[in-house]
Amino acid sequence: MMVRPGIGPQPRDERVTLKHGAGGRAMRMLIEETLAAGFLDGSTDEIGLAALDDGAALLIGDRWLVVTTDSHVIHPIFFPGGDIGRLAIAGTVNDLAVMGATEVLGLTSAMVIEEGFLHSDLERIQHSMQEACREAGAKIVTGDTKVMGRGELDGIIINTTGVALADAVVSDAGLSSGDRILLTGPIGDHGIALMAARRGLGLEGDLRSDVAPLNGLIRRALDTAKGAITAMKDPTRGGLASALTEMAEKSQVGIVIEDAAVPVTPVVRSAAEILGLDPFHIANEGVAVIGVRPDAADAVLAAVRAHSLGQSCAIIGTCTDEHPKRLILDTGIGRRLVTEPEGEPLPRIC
Amino acid sequence: MPDESVRTSANELKFRDPSQARALADRLSGLCEEIAREPISVMHVCGTHEQAIAKYGLRTILPKSLDLIMGPGCPVCVTDMPEVDEAVVLAEDGALIATYGDMLRVPGTAKSLADAQAEGARVEVVYSAAQAVELARSMQQEVVFFASGFETTAVATAAIALQDDLPPNLSILSAHKYVPPAMEIVAQIPATQVEGFLAAGHAATITGWGIFEPLAERYKIPVVVAGFEPLDILAGLVRLVELVKDGTPAVDNMYPRCVTREGNRVAQEQMWRVFRTVGGRWRGIADVPDGNLRLRPEYAHLDARVRFEIDIRRLWQLAPSALAEKCICGAIMSGLASPSDCELFGKECDPENPVGACMVSSEGTCKIWYQYGGRPDL
Numbered sequence: 001m002m003v004r005p006g007i008g009p010q011p012r013d014e015r016v017t018l019k020h021g022a023g024g025r026a027m028r029m030l031i032e033e034t035l036a037a038g039f040l041d042g043s044t045d046e047i048g049l050a051a052l053d054d055g056a057a058l059l060i061g062d063r064w065l066v067v068t069t070d071s072h073v074i075h076p077i078f079f080p081g082g083d084i085g086r087l088a089i090a091g092t093v094n095d096l097a098v099m100g101a102t103e104v105l106g107l108t109s110a111m112v113i114e115e116g117f118l119h120s121d122l123e124r125i126q127h128s129m130q131e132a133c134r135e136a137g138a139k140i141v142t143g144d145t146k147v148m149g150r151g152e153l154d155g156i157i158i159n160t161t162g163v164a165l166a167d168a169v170v171s172d173a174g175l176s177s178g179d180r181i182l183l184t185g186p187i188g189d190h191g192i193a194l195m196a197a198r199r200g201l202g203l204e205g206d207l208r209s210d211v212a213p214l215n216g217l218i219r220r221a222l223d224t225a226k227g228a229i230t231a232m233k234d235p236t237r238g239g240l241a242s243a244l245t246e247m248a249e250k251s252q253v254g255i256v257i258e259d260a261a262v263p264v265t266p267v268v269r270s271a272a273e274i275l276g277l278d279p280f281h282i283a284n285e286g287v288a289v290i291g292v293r294p295d296a297a298d299a300v301l302a303a304v305r306a307h308s309l310g311q312s313c314a315i316i317g318t319c320t321d322e323h324p325k326r327l328i329l330d331t332g333i334g335r336r337l338v339t340e341p342e343g344e345p346l347p348r349i350c
Numbered sequence: 351m352p353d354e355s356v357r358t359s360a361n362e363l364k365f366r367d368p369s370q371a372r373a374l375a376d377r378l379s380g381l382c383e384e385i386a387r388e389p390i391s392v393m394h395v396c397g398t399h400e401q402a403i404a405k406y407g408l409r410t411i412l413p414k415s416l417d418l419i420m421g422p423g424c425p426v427c428v429t430d431m432p433e434v435d436e437a438v439v440l441a442e443d444g445a446l447i448a449t450y451g452d453m454l455r456v457p458g459t460a461k462s463l464a465d466a467q468a469e470g471a472r473v474e475v476v477y478s479a480a481q482a483v484e485l486a487r488s489m490q491q492e493v494v495f496f497a498s499g500f501e502t503t504a505v506a507t508a509a510i511a512l513q514d515d516l517p518p519n520l521s522i523l524s525a526h527k528y529v530p531p532a533m534e535i536v537a538q539i540p541a542t543q544v545e546g547f548l549a550a551g552h553a554a555t556i557t558g559w560g561i562f563e564p565l566a567e568r569y570k571i572p573v574v575v576a577g578f579e580p581l582d583i584l585a586g587l588v589r590l591v592e593l594v595k596d597g598t599p600a601v602d603n604m605y606p607r608c609v610t611r612e613g614n615r616v617a618q619e620q621m622w623r624v625f626r627t628v629g630g631r632w633r634g635i636a637d638v639p640d641g642n643l644r645l646r647p648e649y650a651h652l653d654a655r656v657r658f659e660i661d662i663r664r665l666w667q668l669a670p671s672a673l674a675e676k677c678i679c680g681a682i683m684s685g686l687a688s689p690s691d692c693e694l695f696g697k698e699c700d701p702e703n704p705v706g707a708c709m710v711s712s713e714g715t716c717k718i719w720y721q722y723g724g725r726p727d728l
Contacts, residue, residue, distance in 0.1 A: 289640055332366075
């Protein structure tokens with residue numbers, strides 16, 4: 001029989017696990033302690049790796065060059081409401097947009113494809129990328145293609161990089177006490193639709209991913225209230241809980257969310273309750289969190305609601321100088337803390 | 351126009367109504383003021399209650415003078431190390447262990463089932479006792495159903511034991527626990543000073559609320575059966591504090607839509623046909639006379655403890671975790687301490703790397719506090 005020394009103190013997390021890719025605390029630790037080591041110079045006005053923001057912002061003259069990159073892996077590749085191609089465009093366009101860079105100069109597309117992948121599927125993906133680019137007013141300007149042997153990856157990986165110019169950048173760290181928090185649409189649609197597609201949950205109702213480029217909607221919000229938007233983020237992996245926690249921590253404020261104000265569709269709410277999932281932990285690909293100065297909140301709300309992707313936009317909370325760095329949920333009955341998901345409730349969804 | 355359909359809130363459900371919740375909380379405050387001393391200590395004995403209390407933030411609206419203590423309410427957490435050791439040994443000796451997911455990472459003396467699995471043993475997660483039967487039917491290998499839970503799940507295990515034509519390679523390793531004797535033990539712990547119990551509605555669905563009458567009488571302590579929505583819990587607390595205030599050691603049922611005085615007689619009859627109570631250790635708490643449910647001799651052919659020679663002593667040569675000695679799960683489950691009193695909580699011990707069983711189970715107090723922030727002053 002194999003004998004080993006008990007369960008007692010052993011080096012923790014000596015290997016990368018799926019939780020390190022889940023968008024929560026474990027992933028941030030891996031990036032801060034290992035992947036970004038040596039590049040964490042925080043002494044500049046520019047937004048670089050040290051900020052761990054959605055992308056980078058580099059000063060060119062008096063304008064900002066915003067750059068972001070994202071590798072997309074998803075199962076299934078085609079899902080209700082979209083596919084990996086639409087996701088690859090929307091994900092990168094949205095990362096630029098939430099930094100205030102809504103006019104995309106160009107996108108790159110690097111594909112790693114598994115031997116045996118169907119040509120017809122590639123064409124479908126390419127068509128989706130074109131369609132999403134048209135919606136976003138963006139275009140792919142360069143790319144790269146690699147094919148690997150069967151079994152060396154699962155289907156296809158698409159990396160997209162985006163560059164854009166902006167007169168002003170919005171970080172995810174600019175919240176201050178009193179700012180209102182807007183959420184542009186219902187949460188949970190993407191993650192629950194993916195789970196239903198994978199497992200055939202047999203849930204009634206229209207479950208579709210919300211994946212969509214948000215740069216048009218965000219431009220409208222920015223133009224409505226010049227300088228009044230203090231922070232933005234798209235709540236993808238880790239869900240609303242991770243996005244708001246990160247914003248609260250970086251901005252050194254507390255955020256109080258009203259549970260009853262958070263838009264969630266009835267089908268997602270029911271599915272989450274049945275499956276024991278918290279909608280706050282589920283990934284989204286077509287909504288943004290926007291922090292707004294209190295006097296501009298109603299105007300931004302009206303502007304976003306007038307956009308086709310923002311009809312369910314709601315003011316869901318307020319920043320406070322009490323409980324800094326904490327995310328607090330007012331359940332309508334009492335209050336509690338909201339914590340980030342430890343691992344991924346649903347692996348590989350974006 | 352905003353889409354109104356997405357504004358539907360879970361709070362619209364009847365038993366989550368915020369205005370009624372506030373009315374109940376006000377009533378509770380009024381009662382505590384009338385009692386005019388503190389703390390008024392009441393205990394719930396159910397992880398599902400703690401889940402709901404934390405999820406809806408109920409502790410932030412309870413009167414400061416009311417101390418709502420968490421008791422030994424998680425069957426996974428009170429599963430004793432030797433019980434886990436038995437399953438580990440059986441797995442290492444070549445049986446397939448079928449068990450509920452929460453049991454995988456519960457630490458034994460030297461290792462958990464998950465550790466054994468990582469070393470090559472076969473462990474399968476099942477969602478029901480019936481699934482363990484199907485698993486055994488689909489293979490030649492010996493399948494041992496490592497059964498845990500209070501009387502609510504013991505009934506499901508009894509139901510499979512009573513089936514005819516069970517596959518011959520199936521046996522049962524029972525770690526089932528029986529709650530009422532544990533409540534007596536806790537009622538006797540002087541430091542706890544429990545003045546009333548909030549009893550678990552789902553277990554009472556099986557046992558009936560009448561089962562608590564001897565306890566109430568013997569220890570002169572009121573017991574109120576409550577359900578699991580926020581209004582159920584608040585209404586249960588209101589009734590319990592009323593009984594405390596009046597000095598009435600009665601049993602009351604605030605979950606009448608599910609619970610009757612006599613309970614589910616068919617389920618009880620099945621459970622007692624298959625199981626008998628024996629004394630034994632509840633992890634971290636005490637030896638609880640009649641606290642364990644074990645298979646009756648008539649079901650020896652299904653009893654893994656009879657069918658196999660289980661030598662758990664070989665695990666004892668392995669070093670136990672050094673951290674485990676600092677774990678205060680026992681004090682937490684007895685209501686003597688909170689997770690925030692534990693030096694490991696949130697540091698060396700978290701849901702990914704649990705030291706104590708309370709951090710493993712979704713019903714464990716430490717896991718729930720880790721998830722919802724415990725008893726924050728918000």
